[in-house]
């Protein structure tokens with residue numbers, strides 16, 4: 001392997017590239033998290049985060065990976081034996097389902113072909129049958145990171161409302177928060193699960209629950225055991241900017257800076273940037289003569305593109321060639337997609353030339369690995385970027 005001079009290209013769909021501004025902001029002495037200086041930081045990030053969820057409800061911050069916040073969403077709202085509906089949109093939905101089963105929740109897991117999002121019409125039909133309201137929650141992964149399909153949560157909400165079903169709506173936004181338009185309040189979501197290391201441009205280590213009034217009421221009755229994840233302890237301490245146990249102080253410095261960056265760019269511009277890079281990426285894939293895994297154009301993800309390998313060619317070998325030759329990491333195929341797809345992350349701290357470099361690396365890799373394709377994908381992406389660039 002050649003000496004890796006220059007920057008590593010971290011083009012997996014999370015963890016993502018951490019901006020220098022965020023790295024510098026975290027380069028601080030650790031302070032007393034019970035001391036007078038801490039509360040201002042705590043209050044600032046707790047308030048600032050609400051904008052990212054497009055919510056006025058409290059956001060709970062855990063020192064945990066996204067998986068922890070999944071668990072928090074379930075154990076705070078549900079009781080052993082409760083029935084929930086989940087959609088098998090891909091590997092992450094499958095893992096959340098597995099967790100629910102381990103916790104003693106009864107799940108109905110609605111299958112898909114792992115090429116699309118959750119189907120609102122199927123949901124509505126199923127809820128309509130549930131006359132006795134035995135279904136306590138509907139769980140959806142907003143952006144399924146294993147497939148690159150984004151479920152339309154507004155339609156999911158409409159389906160629940162159409163039959164006036166009282167189920168809670170729990171949504172995983174770990175790979176869409178701060179990258180794809182997401183509206184906790186407008187869409188009547190009860191618990192939104194987020195993580196730090198994808199669209200929020202932070203290192204791994206923080207995760208979030210944005211919590212509705214209805215979810216807090218449900219938590220007062222919910223009987224699953226919980227202690228570390230208990231919302232009410234958190235929300236009570238958070239009122240004054242503090243935490244019931246030691247928060248990840250230096251990640252909170254980083255979070256403060258990342259929230260500033262998102263605010264400076266403006267969320268609508270952040271969302272548009274991601275859509276534009278996703279579109280350029282799909283143009284490259286089409287020009288190569290390869291297939292985008294997501295089969296529903298209205299559900300194409302803004303944060304990643306999963307690319308199907310031609311039959312008989314191993315995605316992991318392609319990724320290895322690209323890593324060894326060009327020092328770029330691409331996402332693996334997860335679960336049943338292992339070896340069959342590779343995933344290009346185009347989210348977080350990212351711009352046109354980073355995308356140009358990423359797609360050039362993929363195109364050169366396809367040649368070196370002997371994967372049949374047509375030339376000109378990177379060029380097709382450049383053409384789109386140039387045609388849609390905002391000239392200063």
Ligand SMILES: *Cc1c(COP(=O)(O)O)cnc(C)c1O
Pocket residue numbers: 014065066067068092141143144145172173174175195204
């Ligand atoms: C990354 C991811 C997770 C898992 O998060 P961890 O931080 O690895 O625990 C869950 N759901 C989705 C949609 C993700 O993208």
